[in-house]
Amino acid sequence: MDLAQLERQARGKLEPGAYAYFAGGTDDEVTAAANPAAWRRLRLRPHVLRDVGEVSTATTLLGTPVSLPVMVAPMARQRLGHPDGELATQRGAAGSGALAVLSTHATASIEEVAAVAPDAPRWFQLYVHRDHSLAEGLVARAAAAGYGAVVLTVDLAVPPNRERELRTPLELPEGVGLANLPPLAGEDVRERVGSNFDPSLTLQTIDWLRGLSELPLVVKGMLRGDDAAACVEHGAAAVVVSNHGGRQLDSAVSTAEALPEVVAAVAGRAEVYVDGGIRRGTDVVKALALGARAVLVGRPILWGLTCGGAAGVRDVLEGYREELERDLALCGVPTLDQLSADLVAMPGRLGT
């Protein structure tokens, strides 16, 4: 799967500001670049002479069966890429048996997205605003519409410094408004986040959110073992190791670097997922070998969506599946539960 080529193709179709918004990171984009580089730098130590006549990528996510351990990350304003936006993404994910996470900043409503694939697994990503009644409403709607979990994003306490976006501003066209929120103060994204997002989230926020519904809570956006352990102790069912794709704190550790300490701290008490720079089946193998149960993929889904709508999304997910199946076979590991950390060679052995 040639994702670099797909990105070039999508870039050709997108308004420059939209491409900058999708592709960019914060400050000097050090972390945005470090994420894929960190996965790539890890080396695999494959097994041979194991029967790989039958390979399966199936797993469960908080008990829900999925056909592959690759989720669609929550991403804002997908109608910038394709007129069908989140509806197409959900269709593509459902077609591939993959779980999709819908963003609070979606351009389609919670209910519309649920309707396009009622039986497909899907979760709802939540930003908590200063006005807590907004979160209450969103969680209630997600629960009613059959979403299987709430994914609370915790790494956006304040608006980031995305200089690429400042150099190539996004002019929001018609039809990409936020479908699930009332009109809020703030001229642009920075102001809207700064004025409306609650910068005072704490572990008590987890307690409160757990009380809003029966849905399990996934906490997304941590890079430290101690933070992850605290979330689990407050009842998080899963955590996502993430630096928001390098779009929040620049020079934050890459997710490949952070994953092992989070896995160790969680110690099996919750599921651990990871996102950021996962571009190949071998990256998925590495993440799962290091203890993640699944990965989330963001920008590649946007390139698929931009170039081909629902079919484009499905093609990207099927590309991950095809690569993952092949790579599992080449690693001598026919099922995901047989992946173990010794498949990954830490770099630096012999200095290479």
Next chain:
Amino acid sequence: MDLAQLERQARGKLEPGAYAYFAGGTDDEVTAAANPAAWRRLRLRPHVLRDVGEVSTATTLLGTPVSLPVMVAPMARQRLGHPDGELATQRGAAGSGALAVLSTHATASIEEVAAVAPDAPRWFQLYVHRDHSLAEGLVARAAAAGYGAVVLTVDLAVPPNRERELRTPLELPEGVGLANLPPLAGEDVRERVGSNFDPSLTLQTIDWLRGLSELPLVVKGMLRGDDAAACVEHGAAAVVVSNHGGRQLDSAVSTAEALPEVVAAVAGRAEVYVDGGIRRGTDVVKALALGARAVLVGRPILWGLTCGGAAGVRDVLEGYREELERDLALCGVPTLDQLSADLVAMPGRLGT
């Protein structure tokens, strides 16, 4: 804050020799390049789910309250960049609530600079000449004019080898003479330093200087823990980890590398500051997390001064503040005293 863009803009305004003088380093400029690279290479391990509704960048420097832990470094001949030179810099710093350090090689007098912002915090940087009566006079004037500390620079025992300056010589225009010194022997900078600077400074120099006034003494220009500890034992109130911006001994360790050993050796007995290559709010976070109480910034101030005078200086300082506030929030650390070394991930984990 796009400092690279600001530097390009300033370069367009400066006479080539002046730009080479401001921007250059010594020999092959290995250390000048290593300084910013070393900060950038460090990775942050931010906390999440901490209340960052109120973030403060305020601190004190030797007991003097300042609004942010970023000082204006002492820099020579600022009228090369702007007709108002050090007067504009002091105005800009005062406007931002930041402390500015005036260089012995200023092109405005100690008293003039004090007059533009009588209440603003400011320190005086001292070069010691072979004729010790010069230092005695300068210290007395600084004390009389309300400067709060003497910053003794100790890393200029002999003139450096700045090959960039030799290739692009600076022709001193009218009006950039040294306002606080009598005419001294020596055709150019090299000769003047070589003929006039005292190459025999020792720890006894600290004892002598402390006797000249009531002002606390800051010793600037060390890269080793043992040297720093000796200064503190001779009564230094603070030390500055510095390699003179890579302008003295090329291939000296970067300041990010040297900071931890100095912090450990000083062991809380004095304040520790650091300069060299600090270009982002995240760099400030890293320096303070590793034990510095504040940082000094040099070249970016010159680019602001060149492009916009006092307002340009203030814009740069406000840029640091804005980034620092955001980065503290994104690190989950609302006040500077909560920064600790475990926010910094040493590179090399997983080889990344």
Next chain:
Amino acid sequence: MDLAQLERQARGKLEPGAYAYFAGGTDDEVTAAANPAAWRRLRLRPHVLRDVGEVSTATTLLGTPVSLPVMVAPMARQRLGHPDGELATQRGAAGSGALAVLSTHATASIEEVAAVAPDAPRWFQLYVHRDHSLAEGLVARAAAAGYGAVVLTVDLAVPPNRERELRTPLELPEGVGLANLPPLAGEDVRERVGSNFDPSLTLQTIDWLRGLSELPLVVKGMLRGDDAAACVEHGAAAVVVSNHGGRQLDSAVSTAEALPEVVAAVAGRAEVYVDGGIRRGTDVVKALALGARAVLVGRPILWGLTCGGAAGVRDVLEGYREELERDLALCGVPTLDQLSADLVAMPGRLGT
């Protein structure tokens, strides 16, 4: 020996698809590039003042005397490079006293190749198809034709993802059909491997193959000590540390990284060979110092074959011999059995 120049020359003669097929790797070609880089990064610690008046590169491979510890790796469809294909390669190897390994995917028959140099040492490489009678037939023919060992390739359980080949497809010309196999299902290489290769090889496959003939069994394609030890315990006479030239699992460890753990695990119970990126006499010295008994060379042989047929193959092998003789002398090691691991300096000492 300027192999980069030879490759450029060969590239000029080859149809682009054939060059992509010979030169390419899998996915992003990370491992294909890492192989030569890993050897190059190792440093030698030569001895001086040792008598190197007589230097010998002679050794034995499973008891068979050869004039140098460089074997011709098994490579498919050599008639893409030269009309005489594998026949020329065998002639060139024989002329140099080197052992050549014939691929199951040869374009000349097992018997024809044997006939061109009846007394030269040669081994037969085996792919095991789902139809096990094919392997039975191939092994019987190899034994009857005087091949000295069977080299079982175990790292091609499923077809790889060679994106370079997809971008520059190979159109198979007349005359490069597989001479030793019946027509098999599958339009292209991917399909043929996927449909026909047995993905269920295990250690029992070794037991079965050992029973098919008296020939010793070499297992090729491992990167882990545990896998190598298991093969030896099932009777393998030798193992080849290999990642298939970076053509199977991308981001697999380089062979230079993997060699030491395999040597340690085999512990002298079998011979260990290594391939992948060995381009200089010094690379051969490093591999043998780290415990390999011999190396296999692939792509450089193809460039020699393409440019000069049998003579070109012999020139490449003689180039390795000339470099190896010189490098042994410059290391102060006149015979191969005196090579030891302390000739290799692990990188990173002094950070260099």
Next chain:
Amino acid sequence: MDLAQLERQARGKLEPGAYAYFAGGTDDEVTAAANPAAWRRLRLRPHVLRDVGEVSTATTLLGTPVSLPVMVAPMARQRLGHPDGELATQRGAAGSGALAVLSTHATASIEEVAAVAPDAPRWFQLYVHRDHSLAEGLVARAAAAGYGAVVLTVDLAVPPNRERELRTPLELPEGVGLANLPPLAGEDVRERVGSNFDPSLTLQTIDWLRGLSELPLVVKGMLRGDDAAACVEHGAAAVVVSNHGGRQLDSAVSTAEALPEVVAAVAGRAEVYVDGGIRRGTDVVKALALGARAVLVGRPILWGLTCGGAAGVRDVLEGYREELERDLALCGVPTLDQLSADLVAMPGRLGT
């Protein structure tokens, strides 16, 4: 001192083959490039507040006083660079108070070189030919002409593979014949070395050479502690850590990497020198801090010779002196005997 500029200037004056001969290394020139890079990568930890009013670069080499710890390395056929060749080099060295080593492959005679500066310190470098009477004659002549030591080169057992020279062949002009040797068999350098050099030097060669004269013996060309210790135990007065400027065994360890283990193994029983890539005063400081008593410099001397004859050689040596004096002062170390290993920061601290 801008040696890169000087090299460009010399390159413009030299016939391309002569430049390739002077500048090139062996194989891929990995070691030739690694030598300067390894020094540059080391970082200095300078002291401050030490009295450096008087700095001295003076030392002794085997008891002979010299004004700086930088020797002229033995280099062949210097008349390729300048009509006065070795005579000019000796004049330049004498003018600078530096010791020069004359090569066996000089284009001026042992006696002529001695005559140009009878009182200047100078040593004679020896290649041992198969015909040992040649060495006997050379040593006798060197002793008679007042050379102070014999420098035996031990890393040229066989001719190297200098591919740059093969691509840009040197056509020897008139007047650059070897002045101290009889006509010997061999068309070109490779053949001459291969046919005439003794490849069987051992520790006994040291014993034999020591008996030929009263001159102390320096053994040049080792990279290992064990080899150095053995030479010292056989009576070597000094050893030179050297890889022949990267011109013999490519991918040999850089000399900066090898120096510490040689210093440790020699343990003060002999003097240790080092060459290879020393291009700055800071490199000299690093080498001496790590335990070398002096360094040898080669190619920069050739560039000075080519551009300016004796004056050019002296300018280069004075450039090293000027940089070394400055760098010692900036390190707070006024005399060479106060240099110690803790001035050097091993790379990798904080990953930088």
